Amino acid sequence: MSRWQKKTIKLSNKAEKEPVPIVSDAAVATRGLADGRIIPLLIIDTSLRPDIEDMIRAHKHIGAGDVESAWSIPSRFDKSRISLVLTIIKPSRCVIILESDIARQGGFVDQIIHAQGLYIQPGKEGDRLSSTIDNERLLVEVPSRHFRKEWDNIFRKAITKNFQRKGLSRNDAKIATESFIKEWRQFGSSRMWQS
Numbered sequence: 355m356s357r358w359q360k361k362t363i364k365l366s367n368k369a370e371k372e373p374v375p376i377v378s379d380a381a382v383a384t385r386g387l388a389d390g391r392i393i394p395l396l397i398i399d400t401s402l403r404p405d406i407e408d409m410i411r412a413h414k415h416i417g418a419g420d421v422e423s424a425w426s427i428p429s430r431f432d433k434s435r436i437s438l439v440l441t442i443i444k445p446s447r448c449v450i451i452l453e454s455d456i457a458r459q460g461g462f463v464d465q466i467i468h469a470q471g472l473y474i475q476p477g478k479e480g481d482r483l484s485s486t487i488d489n490e491r492l493l494v495e496v497p498s499r500h501f502r503k504e505w506d507n508i509f510r511k512a513i514t515k516n517f518q519r520k521g522l523s524r525n526d527a528k529i530a531t532e533s534f535i536k537e538w539r540q541f542g543s544s545r546m547w548q549s
Contacts (some may be wrong), residue, residue, distance in 0.1 A: 361424060363441060365449055367405075373437065373453035374406070375399040379462050380483040382473060387410060393416060394465045395473035397481045403549065407476045409448045410492045416445040423496045425505070428453060436463060436508065440474075450474070456512035461538050467498040467505050468539065509535065 365371055378397040378399050420443040428435050436456055442448040443463045466472045475483075475491035498505070510531055517527035 363424070363439060363449060366447055369405075370451070373451040374403060374456070375479075375512040376452060376459075377461075377479050378482050380430055380464065383485075391469055392465065392494070393471055394462055395475060395483060397475045397477040397483065397486065398450075398452070399478055400476040401478055403450075405448050406450060406474075407447075409446045410474070410476060410490050412445040413492050416489055420444045421494050423494070425498070425501050433508070434512070438463075438466065438496065440496075456508065457516045460509050460512050464503050464505070464509055464535075464538065466496055467502060470498050471495045481542075521524055521528055546549055 375398065376396050378394050379460040380395045380397075381392045382395050383392045398406070422443065424441075426437040426439055427433060428437050434456055435453055437451050437453045440450040440452070442450070454460070456463065471494060473491045473493050475486065475489055477486060477489070489516045513531040513534060514524075514527045515531045518524060522530060
């Protein structure tokens, strides 16, 4: 049974209505943070959203703030995409919509859900973590335990359809999906241990 609910999110300006383009993704593990778990990192194009850069700078100087998160399907007619809507309340209000194609980026979404968080780093087209490692970023908690079962269904369906498009039979696609998800989650549960 689906737990999707309608929710209205108050926007401060028209720019907040549009998904912020994701230019790169990576994963970061840090000793002493989140028990050394791998935390997904998104570099987002903030060229049209200077408010996001201002908010991240404010977090650095003022300290931790409040963030609300919600998972969303952008269209009830197209279930191939999923959005994470982040509403930063303090120190300055800002709404960020991060939209992902499930077949292509579902593994990354899965990491966010299982890590229950992600880093957001402002950037521009062409940026990669390797060349922007010292840039400011924001760690956002994304509580997702209640959404995990729903996500598992969405993820499995998308991966199975993708394998079928590549020529596998329905049964072989289901087997390949289970194998892929098992290996992916095994990798995603890796931790950096202190010695």
